[in-house]
Amino acid sequence: MNSLERVIAAVHFQPTDRVPVMPQVFGHAAVLAGVRLGAYLRDGALLARCQLHALAYYAYDAVFALMDVNVETEALGSTLTYHPDQYPSVRSYRLAGAAKLDTLAVPDPQRAGRMPEVLKAARILRQTVGRDVPVVGCVMGPMTLATQLLGIEAALYLAIDHPEQFADLLDFTAEVGMRFGLAQMEAGAHLPIVFDPSASPEVIPPAFYRELVLPRLTRVFTAFKQAGAPINWLHTAGMTTPILSFYPNAGVELANLDFCVDPQQAMQVLPQTCLDGNLKPLLFVEGTPAEVAAESLRLLHLFAHRGGFILSSGCEIPPESQPENIAALVHATRQPR
Amino acid sequence: MYATTMDALVQALLDGDQAQAISTTKHLLAAEVAIGQILAEGVEVAMAQLDAKCTIEQFNLLEIMLCGRAVMGIMKELYPPDMPVQPTKAAVVVATLEGDVHDLGKNILKMVLTASSYRVVDCGKDCPVERLIDTVERERPLAVGISGLLTTVMPQVRRVRQRLAERGLSYVKVMAGGAALKQATAENLNVDLVAQSAFDGLHYLEQIVGGGT
Numbered sequence: 001m002n003s004l005e006r007v008i009a010a011v012h013f014q015p016t017d018r019v020p021v022m023p024q025v026f027g028h029a030a031v032l033a034g035v036r037l038g039a040y041l042r043d044g045a046l047l048a049r050c051q052l053h054a055l056a057y058y059a060y061d062a063v064f065a066l067m068d069v070n071v072e073t074e075a076l077g078s079t080l081t082y083h084p085d086q087y088p089s090v091r092s093y094r095l096a097g098a099a100k101l102d103t104l105a106v107p108d109p110q111r112a113g114r115m116p117e118v119l120k121a122a123r124i125l126r127q128t129v130g131r132d133v134p135v136v137g138c139v140m141g142p143m144t145l146a147t148q149l150l151g152i153e154a155a156l157y158l159a160i161d162h163p164e165q166f167a168d169l170l171d172f173t174a175e176v177g178m179r180f181g182l183a184q185m186e187a188g189a190h191l192p193i194v195f196d197p198s199a200s201p202e203v204i205p206p207a208f209y210r211e212l213v214l215p216r217l218t219r220v221f222t223a224f225k226q227a228g229a230p231i232n233w234l235h236t237a238g239m240t241t242p243i244l245s246f247y248p249n250a251g252v253e254l255a256n257l258d259f260c261v262d263p264q265q266a267m268q269v270l271p272q273t274c275l276d277g278n279l280k281p282l283l284f285v286e287g288t289p290a291e292v293a294a295e296s297l298r299l300l301h302l303f304a305h306r307g308g309f310i311l312s313s314g315c316e317i318p319p320e321s322q323p324e325n326i327a328a329l330v331h332a333t334r335q336p337r
Numbered sequence: 338m339y340a341t342t343m344d345a346l347v348q349a350l351l352d353g354d355q356a357q358a359i360s361t362t363k364h365l366l367a368a369e370v371a372i373g374q375i376l377a378e379g380v381e382v383a384m385a386q387l388d389a390k391c392t393i394e395q396f397n398l399l400e401i402m403l404c405g406r407a408v409m410g411i412m413k414e415l416y417p418p419d420m421p422v423q424p425t426k427a428a429v430v431v432a433t434l435e436g437d438v439h440d441l442g443k444n445i446l447k448m449v450l451t452a453s454s455y456r457v458v459d460c461g462k463d464c465p466v467e468r469l470i471d472t473v474e475r476e477r478p479l480a481v482g483i484s485g486l487l488t489t490v491m492p493q494v495r496r497v498r499q500r501l502a503e504r505g506l507s508y509v510k511v512m513a514g515g516a517a518l519k520q521a522t523a524e525n526l527n528v529d530l531v532a533q534s535a536f537d538g539l540h541y542l543e544q545i546v547g548g549g550t
Binding site: 081086089157160201202203204237238259281282285304320 | 397398399400402404406436438488489516
């Protein structure tokens, strides 16, 4: 069974030779390869090389054509500050101040900002791993991109003060995600993971999510499915328990659980949805291999009878993580069952 | 009786309805209700109810931000530009440390503490530890509050208590919070408290003031 077959089987609750393991190794791949993060995030070929190196080093079950959370907002005209060894941050938001939504057009992924470099990374990764390993791209969820075009505080105030304008903005951001995700698939990604941390119940109430975010998210996942994505994968950060029940209606087939979510509760709410998670990201920086192994085995045991589980971190594995801790996570899935 | 109007103010704040909160405050001021009373029986009561509502399971930024905006709106009514705010409680210095520009958590803490009558000194984001310590030395606060979204700021957070001690400021309590920092323990970060929310920080300060901890 290769990694792609293993992951797809797990998502469909079918038997696998072992539990798949997909640690969210993004910028850590640069650190592992001795490459400056700032360079990795602007060069698709370099990113692909580092991802392949990390795949060979750890032997887990996915590679990621993913730069950072600011690719879309930058492509739309927000300006970023880059750092040599950190992720970039937004210096000015495209829709801050008096800028109007109707001045924006959905960016062309072949041309806008770093989008072409993401596509290049997807292309190289797919050419190299073929159908053996899932090539995972990434798009921002509609809520998150909205907050990245305005700044989170202005976006939330707009949602309350001018709900119709905010709804238009969400329609637009969903369209951006769809177009970018489809371009990633055309370039070779098997699927784009949808990152929507700003849609967390820690940011907006569940009713807000249900009424405003869910319909757009459904549109995005429907488009990916129609284009042939084998799996619809969603990551929402934080304590997501109050919104998990909405996921199946949006077409989510694989749900990443952050470390603060109780996996048993999630299993009850989502009996037919594959779950991945949910080790605490900081454990990979500050913990020991023994602690990572113990936590991994606890999760593997918890899901042993149910299936529908992929071992992973609750959120991104921080770039500065200790390699032996990631190795311990991967090794846990190789233990005899 | 102003009690009904005060209840209406509390409700407007909880609803995050800034316009209603401001108009209700104007009524209270016109009825010659003292500013201190509006703060104690209106703003602080609303904050306490919001606090009770915001559990780990049910916490959302939107509600807190809307309430915060309404509070800041009525503060402008209570303290016009020619009449500066006069907080009744101790000072707290807040910052997001160098290397991290995500300051929403800090801003929420600032709002919660301001609405609870603390004097908040904001060192902003991307703040070097030394600037934070200089500010503490100048302002002599009860505590500092550090917010961090990135795990990479942890080494800097760990330095804060030691740098305070070196300047004879070890009586100042150090609170940490935010998405990255709240994954760690207080011991691990070398701080007095790792807060899961802004209200956690507020409770801790109230405990200190009340002689707890």
